[in-house]
Amino acid sequence: MTVKIVTDSVCDFPHGVAKELGISVVPLNVRFGDEVYRDGIDMTAEEFYRRLQYDKILPVTSVPTPATFAEIYDKVAEETDEILAIMLTSKLSGTYQVAVQSVGLMKRKCRVEVIDSGLAVMAQGMVVITAARAAQAGASFDEVMDITRRNLKRADMRAAFDTLEYLRRGGRIGAAQAFLGSVLKINPIIMLKDGVVQPAGKERSWSKIIDYLTRFVTSHSCIEEMAIEDAMCPDDAELLAERVSPHFPKERIFRSKTGPVIGTHTGPHTLVVSVLGDK
Amino acid sequence: MKKINTANGQDLREMFAAATTWLEKNAVDIDALNVFPVPDGDTGTNMLLTMRSVIDEAYRAPDRSASAVSQAMAKGALMGARGNSGVILSQIYRGLAEGLADKESFSGKDLATALLQSSILAYKGLSQPVEGTILTVIKDTAAAAQSQAGGAQNDLISVIEASVDAASESVANTPKLLAVLRDAGVVDAGGQGLYTILEGALHYLKGEMEQIQLRKPQIIVSDVHPTKLPEMIADEEVPYGYCTEFMLKGEKLNPDKIRAKLEKKGESLIVVGDESTVRIHIHTLEPGNVIRYVTSLGTMHRVNIRNMDEQHQDYVEMQKERMPEIDVAIVAVASGDGLAEVFKSLGAAAIVPGGQTMNPSTKDIFQAVETVPSDKFIILPNNKNIVATAQQVQSLTEKKIKVVPTETIPQGVATLLAFDYEADFETNARLMNQAKATVKSVEITRATRSTKIGGLDIKKKQAIGLLDGKLIAAGKDPTDVLNQVLAKLNLDEAEVITIYYGANTKPEEAKAASTQIQAQHPQLQIEVVHGGQPHYNYIVSVE
Numbered sequence: 111m112t113v114k115i116v117t118d119s120v121c122d123f124p125h126g127v128a129k130e131l132g133i134s135v136v137p138l139n140v141r142f143g144d145e146v147y148r149d150g151i152d153m154t155a156e157e158f159y160r161r162l163q164y165d166k167i168l169p170v171t172s173v174p175t176p177a178t179f180a181e182i183y184d185k186v187a188e189e190t191d192e193i194l195a196i197m198l199t200s201k202l203s204g205t206y207q208v209a210v211q212s213v214g215l216m217k218r219k220c221r222v223e224v225i226d227s228g229l230a231v232m233a234q235g236m237v238v239i240t241a242a243r244a245a246q247a248g249a250s251f252d253e254v255m256d257i258t259r260r261n262l263k264r265a266d267m268r269a270a271f272d273t274l275e276y277l278r279r280g281g282r283i284g285a286a287q288a289f290l291g292s293v294l295k296i297n298p299i300i301m302l303k304d305g306v307v308q309p310a311g312k313e314r315s316w317s318k319i320i321d322y323l324t325r326f327v328t329s330h331s332c333i334e335e336m337a338i339e340d341a342m343c344p345d346d347a348e349l350l351a352e353r354v355s356p357h358f359p360k361e362r363i364f365r366s367k368t369g370p371v372i373g374t375h376t377g378p379h380t381l382v383v384s385v386l387g388d389k
Numbered sequence: 390m391k392k393i394n395t396a397n398g399q400d401l402r403e404m405f406a407a408a409t410t411w412l413e414k415n416a417v418d419i420d421a422l423n424v425f426p427v428p429d430g431d432t433g434t435n436m437l438l439t440m441r442s443v444i445d446e447a448y449r450a451p452d453r454s455a456s457a458v459s460q461a462m463a464k465g466a467l468m469g470a471r472g473n474s475g476v477i478l479s480q481i482y483r484g485l486a487e488g489l490a491d492k493e494s495f496s497g498k499d500l501a502t503a504l505l506q507s508s509i510l511a512y513k514g515l516s517q518p519v520e521g522t523i524l525t526v527i528k529d530t531a532a533a534a535q536s537q538a539g540g541a542q543n544d545l546i547s548v549i550e551a552s553v554d555a556a557s558e559s560v561a562n563t564p565k566l567l568a569v570l571r572d573a574g575v576v577d578a579g580g581q582g583l584y585t586i587l588e589g590a591l592h593y594l595k596g597e598m599e600q601i602q603l604r605k606p607q608i609i610v611s612d613v614h615p616t617k618l619p620e621m622i623a624d625e626e627v628p629y630g631y632c633t634e635f636m637l638k639g640e641k642l643n644p645d646k647i648r649a650k651l652e653k654k655g656e657s658l659i660v661v662g663d664e665s666t667v668r669i670h671i672h673t674l675e676p677g678n679v680i681r682y683v684t685s686l687g688t689m690h691r692v693n694i695r696n697m698d699e700q701h702q703d704y705v706e707m708q709k710e711r712m713p714e715i716d717v718a719i720v721a722v723a724s725g726d727g728l729a730e731v732f733k734s735l736g737a738a739a740i741v742p743g744g745q746t747m748n749p750s751t752k753d754i755f756q757a758v759e760t761v762p763s764d765k766f767i768i769l770p771n772n773k774n775i776v777a778t779a780q781q782v783q784s785l786t787e788k789k790i791k792v793v794p795t796e797t798i799p800q801g802v803a804t805l806l807a808f809d810y811e812a813d814f815e816t817n818a819r820l821m822n823q824a825k826a827t828v829k830s831v832e833i834t835r836a837t838r839s840t841k842i843g844g845l846d847i848k849k850k851q852a853i854g855l856l857d858g859k860l861i862a863a864g865k866d867p868t869d870v871l872n873q874v875l876a877k878l879n880l881d882e883a884e885v886i887t888i889y890y891g892a893n894t895k896p897e898e899a900k901a902a903s904t905q906i907q908a909q910h911p912q913l914q915i916e917v918v919h920g921g922q923p924h925y926n927y928i929v930s931v932e
Contacts (some may be wrong), residue, residue: 201628293727294802294887295916301811309810312735314932315789315914 113245113254114186117143117194117203119149121235122339124366131242134186136174138205140370143167147370152337156365159342168279169374173204179212179284187220192251195224196238197260201305202230202282203314221251225258228305231372232337234362239335239364240386264334267384268310268326270299270319270374276377282307299323316343320350327354333387337364340369341373341380350383392544393594397494398458402447407601409440411589415606419585422578422608432578439478440586442469446833455495459486459503467661467668468636468691474579476659476670477523480514481507481583483661489570501538504552505533514553514661521567523579529559530587540765541770549591560609565838576609612731615869629845632695637667638691639687647686654679672697699918717814718763722749722771722779723803725921728798728889728928738763744798744922748774751781765789765814767821771801773858791818796821797830798856798889798920799930830857831874831929833867867894867926868902878931880910889920889928899927917920 112132119137128135137148140158142165147153149171162169186193200206206226213222227234241258249257274290276285277300283290284307291296292312297319299311313319327336336358340347351360368380396404399659412433419433446465450457463486466479487510488503489495495503512518533555537548563577564570570577587607592600633655637647644667649661655673662668673679676694683689716740723729724747729740739757743749758766766788770779772797783790791814795801807824808816832855839849847853847863854862854874860871882885886906890899896919903917920928 288736293731293734293918295914296735311809312806314806317884318932331637 111190111192113192113249113251114190115238115242115245115254116186116193116209117181117238118121118181118198118209119208120203120205120230120371121238121371122150122196122231122369122372123235124364126338127235127239127364132240133242135240136179136182136199136205136209136372138174139172140169140374141172142169146172148193149371151370153370155341155369155373158370158373162373163378168371171280171371171374173208176208176212176215179209180215180217183212183216183220183222186260187216187218191220193220193222194241194245194251194258195222196234196241197224198226198230198234199228199302199305200226201228201361202307206375216327217289220284220374223251225255225262227262227303229262229265229267229302231267231269231368231382231384232339233265233302233386236335236337236364236384236386237261237265254389264388265386266301268299268301268323269380269382270297270313270316270323271376272379274298274300277307277375280375282375285309301335316346319381320346320353323350323381324353327383327385328357328386330357330387330389333358333385335364335386336362337366337382337384339364339366339368339382339384341344341368341376342378343381346381350381394544395494395496396545396594398450398453400594401455401458401489401495401795402444402450402462403588404593405440406444407588407593407598408589409437409444411592411601411606412437412440412585415585415608416582418608419578419582422575422581430753432474433582435473435475436472436478436579436582436586439466439469439475442466444480444700445469455489455492455499456486459489462486466725467666470668470670471634471693472481472669473657474523474582476661476668477514477527478577478583479668480510480661481527484508484510484741488884495545497534497543497545498538501531501534501548502547504534507531510661514659516648516658516660519567519845521565521576523568523583525563525566526556526559526580526583529555530583532809546591546594549594553584553587553591554579556587557609559798560584585754589730603875604697630672630697631676632670632672632693632697632727633676633679634668634670634694635692636690637662637669637681637683637687638665638690639667640665642667650682651679654682655888663929707786715761715763717765717767717808717817718761718767719767719805719808720757720761721769721805722754723798723801724923725892727887727919727921729921731802731889731920732769732805735802736808737805739767743775744772744924747923748772748778751778751785754779754797755782756783758788758790763788766791767814768792769795769801769804771795771798789814791815793818793821793825795825797832798922798928799830799887800825802887802930803828803932813871827932829878829931831855831871831878831927831931832858832925833871833874833927833929834925835867838861863902868898868905871902871927871929875906875929875931880906880913880931883910883913883931885930885932886913886915887930887932888915888917889922889930890917891920891922891925891927893923902927 116134165282195209197206197209209224241254244254244257284299286307286309296312300307301310338347416433416437443462446461450461463482466482470476470479484507485503488506508527511527518524530552533618534548534552537551560576560580644660656673657672659670720739721732721737722741722743724744738761741749741754741757768779770776770921776794779792793804804821804824805821836847836851836853840847842860845863852867852870854870862870899917903915
């Protein structure tokens with residue numbers, strides 16, 4: 111039986127990818143007041159950013175319930191007896207904890223291993239994709255685990271924002287706190303390192319951000335997969351895709367929108383590039 | 390409620406004797422508040438010692454009239470004044486004495502009048518009064534006393550009660566007025582001391598001697614939270630040289646003239662006193678010059694000269710233990726509070742004050758390097774004339790030093806922005822070096838002499854404009870010259886313009902200049918920032 115992969119909605123997969131590769135996605139929740147929406151299911155990114163900018167109530171995010179997890183595990187277990195769950199960094203979310211606990215609530219008998227990716231967004235997504243491809247190709251559980259562990263070390267990302275206000279408000283700012291209080295208006299660029307947000311760079315205009323992100327991409331000697339996602343700045347995303355195309359075929363770049371849960375913490379006008387490869 | 394309509398000199402003395410006892414109980418706590426003007430932590434002790442001298446002298450008053458006792462107290466304060474806060478306290482007592490002159494006893498109204506005089510003299514004693522200090526507290530206190538005395542409930546206790554309340558509020562407000570306090574998350578120590586003294590006096594008048602015996606004064610807590618770790622403060626107010634304090638005795642001394650003369654010889658200058666006795670406090674690199682000057686006017690007494698670098702060193706050592714190790718630390722040279730803040734907020738670990746006409750020495754930069762807990766340093770001299778000085782620092786230290794030879798402030802900012810948090814020391818130095826070329830620097834200043842350069846006929850004091858260090862424009866006013874220089878650049882290709890306006894330039898002027906540029910180039914992102922730099926009306930970066 112094929113190994114099945116479970117992950118969470120912060121991967122911000124491009125449309126159709128999860129279905130094609132048989133990946134089950136557990137949605138985190140985003141809540142405006144008492145209205146709860148499941149990430150990537152009940153609310154589109156466009157609708158979310160419209161509300162983020164104009165709604166008086168600021169959204170908050172929450173982890174999936176154990177019941178949601180158990181239900182999805184059980185459903186997946188109908189087709190397999192080995193599940194690998196790859197979750198977003200446990201340092202920024204309790205999702206990993208819930209994913210681990212929920213295994214005990216399953217009705218079906220099935221081996222479930224839960225991995226803390228230490229990542230989020232498509233950096234995590236690409237690791238999940240490569241795991242799912244290996245599984246589809248018939249790799250054993252241990253082989254899929256190996257590939258996943260190896261790729262977790264090869265996945266890296268950079269995210270550039272207009273403001274760190276959303277990250278600060280959600281309490282996920284970490285060492286990027288250093289960017290706050292800048293007298294000059296700067297566009298902060300952050301990375302995930304050891305599972306937490308770290309400062310990576312600062313620029314004073316979006317064209318310089320594109321330069322920075324291009325340098326980040328080209329600093330890799332070998333790129334296996336690449337993803338660009340944006341929140342309300344498709345033009346910048348397109349420009350970046352053009353700029354890096356000499357190093358990686360543009361049509362192979364995963365393109366997606368930063369979803370509501372990540373968007374709650376990054377705000378509108380966010381550009382994220384993730385690379386799976388070697389420096 | 391207890392009412393006292395008038396009090397005599399004996400009451401005055403006992404009021405402040407009780408206040409001294411009260412102050413003694415939290416002098417150490419007040420010491421801990423001290424962050425301004427120099428981090429040497431002794432404001433409470435200085436005020437207490439000053440108060441003791443006040444009371445000692447009060448017992449020597451020739452009679453028990455309010456006039457005689459207040460005169461004696463003023464004399465005691467002047468003789469015993471220690472530190473900045475002690476000297477200001479002595480002005481406050483001198484104001485009281487002037488206000489109570491010829492009075493056998495005094496009412497609430499008299500006290501209010503005297504406090505007003507105290508406030509006026511306190512401000513007068515300082516060459517550059519700073520708000521958010523004991524000065525603001527005495528000003529607010531005097532105002533509250535005035536307004537209470539003008540009302541129906543104007544007995545002595547009511548007036549002092551109003552004063553104490555106002556002082557408390559004023560102290561709590563000091564962090565809002567003074568950035569160093571806000572940054573450290575403390576109230577002003579001198580202000581707190583004054584509040585404690587007034588509160589002690591009030592306890593005495595209300596007959597609450599038990600309170601004084603059994604309880605302890607409270608340090609006022611501000612609701613302003615610290616924005617930075619305290620270690621960032623050390624280089625904001627740069628102590629240097631010798632803290633020189635003494636009393637000058639002579640005939641027909643003129644404090645205003647002495648102040649004017651000493652103004653350029655150092656910092657934190659305080660000159661207070663009268664024709665026969667003047668107390669002087671100054672932080673100077675060359676106490677000899679000060680002494681040479683004053684001994685031509687009279688005789689020196691109670692001379693106290695302390696090496697502030699030593700004091701500062703102790704402070705720095707203490708702070709070091711609390712500071713986390715920095716991998717690669719950046720030291721930037723900049724003058725102007727605004728520019729210093731810009732560099733700090735972008736991650737510079739230390740700022741060495743200096744720039745055009747105020748080039749820091751190699752030792753100055755070396756000392757900054759020594760205070761930061763890191764082994765690897767990148768120095769941004771931000772001025773053509775400081776590059777060589779910065780390069781000498783390596784010969785003084787085992788630490789690894791790289792100088793990115795920035796010649797202007799905009800270059801310095803651009804290189805700082807290029808700092809890569811992940812890259813190693815060498816890579817960062819290289820990246821920052823490359824970033825230097827990404828920015829154009831425009832500087833607008835005034836000509837120091839008449840000259841002819843590159844076809845430009847320049848008159849002394851005329852506004853002139855430099856582009857990357859080359860003089861290319863002159864004109865009637867700084868804004869006009871700024872526009873001339875910018876016209877020579879291809880702004881259609883630029884993205885971000887940052888205008889740092891100087892200490893002598895009004896924010897409105899800078900805003901107006903920005904609006905004008907924006908109208909012509911709507912695509913530009915223009916930012917107007919307070920630089921506070923001397924000499925230069927505008928420093929502008931074009932990216």
